[in-house]
Amino acid sequence: MPRKLILDVDPGVDDAIAMVFALYHPALEVVAVTSVGGNVPPAVASRNVSGILGFFDPPRWPRVGVASMPDDGLPVEGRYGLSIDCLEAAQLRVAELRNPHPAEKVICEEVRAAPGEVTILALGPLTNIARAFRRDPELPTLVGKVLISGGTVSAAGNVTPAAEFNMYCDPKAAREVFRSASTKVLIPLDVTNRVMLSFDHLNNLPPETTRLGWFLRAILPPAFLSYRQRLGLEGIHIHDCVTLMAAIHPELFEYEDMAGDVETGGELCRGATVFDRRRVPDWQKNIAVARKMDTARLVDYFLEGLERAAWETGPMLPG
Ligand code: RIB
Ligand code: CA
Secondary structure, X not given: OOEEEEEEEOOOHHHHHHHHHHHOOOOEEEEEEEEOOOOOOHHXXXXXXXXXHHHHOOXXXXXXXXXXXXXXXXXXXXXOOOOOOHHHHHOOOOOOOOOOOEHHHHHHHHHHHOOOOEXXXXXXXXXXXXXXXXXXXXXXXXXXXXXXXXXXXXXXXOOOOOOOHHXXXXXXXXXHHHHOOOOEEEEOHHHHOOOEEEHHHHOOOOOOOEHHHHHHHHHHHHHHHHHHHHHOOOEEEOHXXXXXXXXXXXXXXXXXXXXXXXXXOOOOOOOOEEEOOOOOOOOOOOEEEEEEEOHHHHHHHHHHHHHHHHHHOOEOOOO
């Protein structure tokens, strides 16, 4: 039976690819897509989600939940490697939602509808998940697990020296989720940094005659350009796609149960993930953290899945 998934996304190129990949993957049933501010402001994230759904028109439409500003606002404009909304390049048409529901409401309802069965795939700041847990205090024990993209254990941060982007954007929400009674799995930069989409991959995308092939050709070139200009890299990271692969192929990762928390203040360390790795720790273990990954197999599965999804998305019709 396909695994029920709520996708919480801030698209964003890697979020967008993960979203389409998940919508067409036979092992997953995406019950809802909720948007959150992060790579782009909340309203743009919601618009991008609607645009992607409208463009692909998947066989089974998920529910949609819209983003609103984190309680303390967003501290950034755009992601560390990207100063632009790459999805603009695809010029997706966006239909206005007649009755938009807040993301946290949709999360609560979908978890309540199938207690213990729903995985929340958190691919952006943890704003919506923390709000859902506040709105329904029993929710942490009803959710199957929260699979989180972000944080670092030993790797450097990617937005500040200490912090990973998703944690940095809303550290209070991240702390609430880390401290909640939910089952949590973290896929940190230490492993997601190991996967890069290179120019070789860019030249071997699924056919342009498919919807996904066309979409990738629209959104990836500006991302590659931005990574080169801002980071001097000849390729792009696809962190959230790696995290999605952990939902589909958990066996590709080795996990360690750790005791983790998130720094909410501080001049230098806002959003840093901190783990009690002392010989005699004081903190309780509260999160499984991916420490090793079979990178070669993950990339193979990802590229195969992308190709299969592309054919499923159907032909790109003119106009
Ligand atoms: O640090 C990686 C994360 O930041 C990913 O979720 C990416 O989409 C950006 O939001
Ligand atoms: Ca993201």
